[in-house]
Amino acid sequence: MSLHASIAVRRGTLDLELDVEVADGEVLAVLGPNGAGKSTLLRVLAGLLPPDAGSVVVDGATWDGDGTSLPPHSRSLGMVFQDALLFPHLSVADNVAFGLRTRGAGRAPARAVAADWLARVGLEGLGDRRPRELSGGQAQRAALARALVGEPALLLLDEPLSALDARTRLAVRAELRRHLAEFRGSTVLVTHDPVDAMALADRVVVVEDGRVVQAGPPQEIARRPRTDYVARLVGLALLPGTGRGTRVHLDDGGAVAVAEEASGPVFAAIRPESVALYVARPEGSPRNVWRATIAGATPHGATVRCDLTGEVPLVADVTATAFAELGLAVGAEVWATVKASEVAVYSR
């Protein structure tokens, strides 16, 4: 089971050109901002939208391309949408059994399989309920069972967690992770939340303006982002520059000292927790010391994330206690230091 898709879609302002490959049992996350064309990709893979050009091949069978386009109901796939979209007029069990019934299973066998799946997603005994009697998390679990019940070759997840509240999201994410590990087909997960991508995917492609701008394992994307969008998502300060020895001269002025020698066009990426803030110029000799102004401060649990402007734009995480003890505030002048060994450098 595998997916090979190479598609082009042009609709109004959207200009989408994507190549994606997903192996057996692999989970590919498509990460990108709203309007990047992620959901359009899923609609094409599902057969709900014919591509203007290109092909979709699953398990060696052509779904799109060569002048043919298989209708959605003839494709072996399951899809989970942002809202669970359980059919309101059917019981939860009949919702899960729907895909089996349309493919010719009898009522009793379909219900038995559905009951089994409901138990697997932790909804044992809720089969007779109406969808509106379920909580958001329960409904999304039922939707997952409904998509997986036919053992499809391809599973499409369209922002499956983004309609859930923070706590439910955590629980459903963990459960989704378990089911994806068991799933033998290919999975394409569309999301704009890097945490979903990191937690669920084996591989990530970042899509911006209809094009893949970066692809790789989740840790790689998180450690070495290539665009401002990804850097902001994962909370890094991304500084493009030119490496000369153990210094990177930034395109926007200033320089960063790094631990390893670098040459040519590179990115220097600095994590917020690597940045230390001082009210007075620190003693000793950290290699990177910059004067900065706090342009913004947002609390994040026990830490405060500070956006810094100055010679080098940075993001710093300070504990809430330190923030208060140092008397920091928006507009305050500070000194920011970063150890050279804490700066990640990679070629552009």
Added chain:
Amino acid sequence: MPAPLLVPAAIGVLFLALPLVGLLVRTPWSQLATQLAAPGVGQALRLSLVSATLATLLSLLLGVPLAWVLARSRTRGRTVLRALVTVPLVLPPVVGGVALFLVLGRQGIVGSWLDDAFGITIPFTTTAVVIAETFVAMPFLVISVEGALRAADARFEDVAATLGAGRWTTFRRVTLPLVAPGIAAGAVLCWARALGEFGATITFAGNFPGTTQTMPLAVYLALQRDPDAAIVLSVLLLAVSLATLLLLRDRWLGRGGAA
């Protein structure tokens, strides 16, 4: 609440309610039983109920698919089609009756062929009553169902497609149940309109007791010779309409509204 809105609203309510109250006040309650037992009353009532129900069934059979085409197709002819469907809504029913007569009458385009080929004559039969009522009442159903189809979340149909349902299965198992309250509301409107149909029926089907004389026709005739009988018949028609509306409201519309 501001008086400029409240006063006209109150007058509006009175305007709608007073005639009904007047009807009830003038009803000769003591003679009610004898009047209702009079020959022809039961006949007219039965004919009205049967033909209105048949017209509603015919409208459902043709109107629901038509509403689906109007709501879901993306052809350019759709605007023209909708205008065509809406015409009977604004057309004076008498004109509709004349038009039906010209097409289905014995000399009509289709009617002469039906007569020659099968020996079927439509005008002045109960069939003509059903056709006239369908012509006038079906647009109410179509408009109502089309509205329900447009309001329904089309993503449910996408979900059904990804679960292996073809378009016909999707329509039967997902779309139809989703818009069922809209269809029920449309059918009630359609039935009520068919029950009260007068102009097209009397023009196309005539006024023969037992075969084409429905309640509204009977009321009109009775008013000319026996006003008390007309009042009784009117109250009966009013009771039937209200009872149906209340019954269907609890059965269908109430549940649909709560969901």
